[in-house]
Amino acid sequence: MKKTILFLLSFALTLPVFAAMNHGNMIMDDQGMIMNNNPDKLPKDCKAVSEEVNITIRGGKKFAQDFAGKMFSYDKRNFQVPPCARVNVTFINEDDIRHQFMIHGLPGYMYPKGMFTIELYGKGQKTGSFIVPSRDYTYYIHCEVSQHTEKGMKGQLKVGKGTGDLDSILGLTAPLTPDLYPINNTHYTWLALIFSILVGVVLIRVLSSLLTVKVQ
Amino acid sequence: MHNKLFYYRLIPLVFALIALSVWIQPSFFQRAAGIKLPAGQQPQLSQPLKVEKPCVDLHPEWRAAQVVDGVEIAESRLCEPDNPYNIAAFVLGMNNISMRTLMNSRIAEDALTKSDDLDGDGDPDIIHIKLEVLELNGASPDSLGVFPTYDIAPGIQPGMWAFSPKLRGMSVKNFRSQKANAILRAPSPVIRVEQGDKVYITLENTHYFPHTLHFHGVDHAFKTSTGGDNDGVPVTGEKPVMPGAARTYELQPRHAGTMLYHCHVQTDKHLMMGLNGMFVVEENKPNNWVQTFNVGAGHVRHSSVAIKEKFDREYDLHYQSIDKNLAKTIQQSNDIREISKQMHRVYNMSESSENYFMLNGHSFPYTLRDALVIAKPDEDIKLRVANTQHSHIALHIHGHKATITNYDGVPLNPAAQITRDVYDLSAAQRVDLHLQTTNDGLHSYGEGVWLFHDHVEMGVANDGMSPGGNIALLVYESMLSEQGLPTGLREDALDDVLTNSYYAKQRPLWGKLEAGELAPDYLRILLFGLLVGLTIGLTIFITRGLMRADP
Numbered sequence: 063m064k065k066t067i068l069f070l071l072s073f074a075l076t077l078p079v080f081a082a083m084n085h086g087n088m089i090m091d092d093q094g095m096i097m098n099n100n101p102d103k104l105p106k107d108c109k110a111v112s113e114e115v116n117i118t119i120r121g122g123k124k125f126a127q128d129f130a131g132k133m134f135s136y137d138k139r140n141f142q143v144p145p146c147a148r149v150n151v152t153f154i155n156e157d158d159i160r161h162q163f164m165i166h167g168l169p170g171y172m173y174p175k176g177m178f179t180i181e182l183y184g185k186g187q188k189t190g191s192f193i194v195p196s197r198d199y200t201y202y203i204h205c206e207v208s209q210h211t212e213k214g215m216k217g218q219l220k221v222g223k224g225t226g227d228l229d230s231i232l233g234l235t236a237p238l239t240p241d242l243y244p245i246n247n248t249h250y251t252w253l254a255l256i257f258s259i260l261v262g263v264v265l266i267r268v269l270s271s272l273l274t275v276k277v278q
Numbered sequence: 279m280h281n282k283l284f285y286y287r288l289i290p291l292v293f294a295l296i297a298l299s300v301w302i303q304p305s306f307f308q309r310a311a312g313i314k315l316p317a318g319q320q321p322q323l324s325q326p327l328k329v330e331k332p333c334v335d336l337h338p339e340w341r342a343a344q345v346v347d348g349v350e351i352a353e354s355r356l357c358e359p360d361n362p363y364n365i366a367a368f369v370l371g372m373n374n375i376s377m378r379t380l381m382n383s384r385i386a387e388d389a390l391t392k393s394d395d396l397d398g399d400g401d402p403d404i405i406h407i408k409l410e411v412l413e414l415n416g417a418s419p420d421s422l423g424v425f426p427t428y429d430i431a432p433g434i435q436p437g438m439w440a441f442s443p444k445l446r447g448m449s450v451k452n453f454r455s456q457k458a459n460a461i462l463r464a465p466s467p468v469i470r471v472e473q474g475d476k477v478y479i480t481l482e483n484t485h486y487f488p489h490t491l492h493f494h495g496v497d498h499a500f501k502t503s504t505g506g507d508n509d510g511v512p513v514t515g516e517k518p519v520m521p522g523a524a525r526t527y528e529l530q531p532r533h534a535g536t537m538l539y540h541c542h543v544q545t546d547k548h549l550m551m552g553l554n555g556m557f558v559v560e561e562n563k564p565n566n567w568v569q570t571f572n573v574g575a576g577h578v579r580h581s582s583v584a585i586k587e588k589f590d591r592e593y594d595l596h597y598q599s600i601d602k603n604l605a606k607t608i609q610q611s612n613d614i615r616e617i618s619k620q621m622h623r624v625y626n627m628s629e630s631s632e633n634y635f636m637l638n639g640h641s642f643p644y645t646l647r648d649a650l651v652i653a654k655p656d657e658d659i660k661l662r663v664a665n666t667q668h669s670h671i672a673l674h675i676h677g678h679k680a681t682i683t684n685y686d687g688v689p690l691n692p693a694a695q696i697t698r699d700v701y702d703l704s705a706a707q708r709v710d711l712h713l714q715t716t717n718d719g720l721h722s723y724g725e726g727v728w729l730f731h732d733h734v735e736m737g738v739a740n741d742g743m744s745p746g747g748n749i750a751l752l753v754y755e756s757m758l759s760e761q762g763l764p765t766g767l768r769e770d771a772l773d774d775v776l777t778n779s780y781y782a783k784q785r786p787l788w789g790k791l792e793a794g795e796l797a798p799d800y801l802r803i804l805l806f807g808l809l810v811g812l813t814i815g816l817t818i819f820i821t822r823g824l825m826r827a828d829p
Binding site: 129130131132233234235236237240241242243244245246247248250251254255256257258259260261262263264265266267270 | 305306307308309310311312313314315316317318793794795796797798800803804805806807808809810811812813814815816818819
């Protein structure tokens with residue numbers, strides 16, 4: 063019996079360092095990490111999982127290519143799920159660098175700091191789950207590597223009807239602090255302006271003569 | 279006809295229209311893009327894109343080791359090697375060369391005479407040197423461009439001055455060219471003499487401003503043997519050498535080392551304009567014929583006896599900078615009174631900045647043509663480094679640690695010599711380095727194409743456009759092409775910088791597009807115009823009505 067225990071113990075102690083370890087709420091290995099994975103715990107306001115939603119989201123430089131002036135993004139940036147849905151996220155990183163799928167605003171009593179995160183240290187993929195509460199809300203998704211959010215890696219997840227759109231999501235909403243770009247004015251711009259002013263002046267002239275005629 | 283009340287009642291309408299037009303007013307010159315940012319667009323170039331050849335291989339025959347008039351000239355594998363005939367002339371003196379050598383140089387026959395072996399050791403000891411003052415990229419009343427042109431880097435032509443060995447013939451390449459000929463260049467040439475030589479240096483002032491010569495660190499008496507000015511400082515000596523005049527300075531240096539010379543008239547400006555050069559005094563040795571001028575500095579193809587005893591190669595590295603505002607003062611007028619005012623009184627050195635940084639008269643990428651340090655493994659190389667910028671330089675050689683052997687021409691006690699990888703030089707300082715190419719993990723990390731440059735980062739850009747400035751390369755022979763260019767890891771490495779648009783800052787980096795412009799918002803423009811028109815029309819209607827209305 064002792065020998066068996068010792069044998070099992072030594073086996074447990076000599077596991078490779080990089081094998082998946084579960085530290086509190088983190089599942090970590092040498093590919094990346096999933097934080098606050100929750101496939102089964104129901105939020106207080108949900109009696110049961112309403113629906114199983116599978117989401118595959120890809121992250122990387124190439125998804126920003128269609129957006130001038132941006133560097134990183136996700137292939138999809140806008141998701142909608144029903145209240146109390148279980149969301150199974152498969153995050154695929156197509157770059158050689160670190161990217162994250164990080165969602166904020168989940169209930170803190172079951173997701174410490176309100177977050178669910180999948181981080182990939184390089185090319186690869188991981189799947190994790192979280193169950194959303196019942197209220198309508200728009201959750202913030204982004205990659206928190208310095209400046210990745212700002213340069214395009216941002217999205218949103220609406221539960222139910224959501225609570226409106228977040229700012230500066232590529233292809234969806236305008237930035238809150240936008241850049242200003244020069245306007246490519248030609249002589250047509252100024253002709254249009256002068257023409258419309260003249261139309262205005264002439265319009266008053268015509269109106270006044272009509273008025274005068276009527277009065278007379 | 280209405281009464282006045284009718285028109286008064288219309289006035290609020292005018293204000294309403296004004297408010298409406300302010301509210302609807304479109305952005306005329308810039309605005310936010312909304313969700314979709316403007317597409318990329320090709321950059322606007324001021325001239326069609328031209329890519330230069332890295333090396334215009336004009337004189338491949340000058341590269342080989344050769345003997346001209348009995349003078350041994352070392353191999354120089356640079357793209358632009360020094361003219362061996364000039365070197366023979368500078369070693370022997372113009373009075374001791376063949377007609378062929380004379381015809382292959384552009385040096386005046388009285389520019390350099392060497393005679394009288396006073397100590398009987400087999401080399402001449404009385405040296406007569408004549409220097410001129412020349413201008414590069416100055417103004418011309420006959421064209422909008424500058425003359426004669428000298429590009430320190432692609433498309434960069436700052437106004438500069440330099441001392442030069444007395445030349446003969448045209449200053450340009452040929453009668454069709456605006457380009458300065460190869461010997462008419464920055465920096466002022468390195469002057470080399472032997473310790474104990476009696477040296478007579480005549481400044482023939484070919485320029486339109488007064489100048490002098492001052493020998494910095496070179497042993498010289500305060501007065502000449504005839505009681506004339508010998509320190510070149512107008513406030514303590516004679517008046518400066520006026521245009522068209524000449525003055526001879528006398529030296530008999532007792533101490534060897536790397537020194538300087540420069541103009542001491544309005545020194546702050548004239549020195550920075552380029553009137554400064556290296557002055558090397560070589561140890562007295564038998565049969566020691568030294569190369570009196572090293573035009574353009576760089577590789578010394580005929581080193582002195584003492585250097586050959588200890589080193590495999592010798593390079594003169596002269597670091598200079600240019601303030602573009604100072605350089606401009608000679609490019610905007612052809613009236614010397616106006617140039618003098620702009621340079622000496624309007625321009626303020628205490629508000630100056632440095633924009634261009636040169637090694638041996640060129641900025642990167644042109645430094646690749648003539649300012650490479652070429653090496654083989656297991657060599658001992660002498661680098662004489664001088665800084666005549668007004669900021670300090672922190673020279674760093676990739677992959678190597680060299681030993682500082684001399685400060686300001688004075689040898690250091692060998693026990694106190696320091697081996698390091700950044701060499702500080704304040705203004706006017708000199709450092710002699712012993713570079714060992716022994717692959718031992720300390721002195722060298724092995725063969726390669728190793729950058730060397732000032733690590734004060736403004737020094738590695740051309741007016742802020744990087745890479746530029748005094749970047750040059752330490753290249754091992756095994757990695758050098760036939761044309762003297764480094765064979766790096768890719769062939770297109772220099773394509774961007776060797777264009778006429780890169781340093782004009784007109785092309786985005788890494789082949790990207792510029793952020794584009796937005797289209798005008800015609801709907802709002804038309805609506806705004808209409809409202810403005812209505813406001814004007816209504817105002818006229820009210821004014822006229824009020825004037826005509828019944829009281």
